[in-house]
Amino acid sequence: DAEITQSPRHKITETGRQVTLACHQTWNHNNMFWYRQDLGHGLRLIHYSYGVQDTNKGEVSDGYSVSRSNTEDLPLTLESAASSQTSVYFCASSESTQLTDTQYFGPGTRLTVL
Amino acid sequence: GQNIDQPTEMTATEGAIVQINCTYQTSGFNGLFWYQQHAGEAPTFLSYNVLDGLEEKGRFSSFLSRSKGYSYLLLKELQMKDSASYLCAVRPTGFQKLVFGTGTRLLVSP
Numbered sequence: 261d262a263e264i265t266q267s268p269r270h271k272i273t274e275t276g277r278q279v280t281l282a283c284h285q286t287w288n289h290n291n292m293f294w295y296r297q298d299l300g301h302g303l304r305l306i307h308y309s310y311g312v313q314d315t316n317k318g319e320v321s322d323g324y325s326v327s328r329s330n331t332e333d334l335p336l337t338l339e340s341a342a343s344s345q346t347s348v349y350f351c352a353s354s355e356s357t358q359l360t361d362t363q364y365f366g367p368g369t370r371l372t373v374l
Numbered sequence: 375g376q377n378i379d380q381p382t383e384m385t386a387t388e389g390a391i392v393q394i395n396c397t398y399q400t401s402g403f404n405g406l407f408w409y410q411q412h413a414g415e416a417p418t419f420l421s422y423n424v425l426d427g428l429e430e431k432g433r434f435s436s437f438l439s440r441s442k443g444y445s446y447l448l449l450k451e452l453q454m455k456d457s458a459s460y461l462c463a464v465r466p467t468g469f470q471k472l473v474f475g476t477g478t479r480l481l482v483s484p
Binding site: 291293295298301302303304305308310315318350355357360361362364365366367368 | 405409415416417418419422423461470471472473474475476477478
């Protein structure tokens with residue numbers, strides 16, 4: 261069955277370290293998204309991609325970067341982790357051909373920055 | 375700008391009906407989505423509205439009024455497993471990305 265996976269599921273790191281969160285989907289979807297979810301803020305878009313070599317900034321992109329070298333993967337990198345980046349991170353993907361296309365979410369990564 | 379408002383929390387009794395409202399003000403409109411999210415899990419798709427009116431899917435229905443910038447999710451015959459957060463999201467015109475509200479936490483009691 262097609263799916264979307266994230267790794268690691270839990271990560272503890274220290275302030276200033278570089279961290280990369282992986283996202284892999286097997287639906288062959290063109291669109292991929294990274295969100296963070298915090299109490300009181302809901303899901304906020306960090307970065308998104310509409311295809312290979314395409315990346316775009318979302319509403320909370322400072323301190324994060326992504327690259328899209330193939331259809332299946334969109335890794336999220338925290339260049340220098342900060343305590344404010346402690347959050348739950350969700351990756352999502354969707355087709356791009358229909359208005360009704362919904363986003364399918366991965367299981368999430370809980371990141372703690374100490 | 376984009377603004378989506380939902381109540382923070384609601385409570386209801388097993389077997390009852392509950393309506394969760396969502397109002398939005400966005401730079402464009404290309405559809406409204408409802409997602410369900412159980413604690414510690416990923417959001418899962420419930421419904422989609424792009425035209426005015428009611429969409430029914432089993433125990434769940436979703437309504438949209440574009441002129442009022444308003445939607446609601448109606449849950450009938452509530453079950454304990456319906457205790458979850460319900461997220462309203464709008465897709466602005468011309469893009470695939472979604473803008474999410476902060477979600478409504480629904481607690482269903484026996």
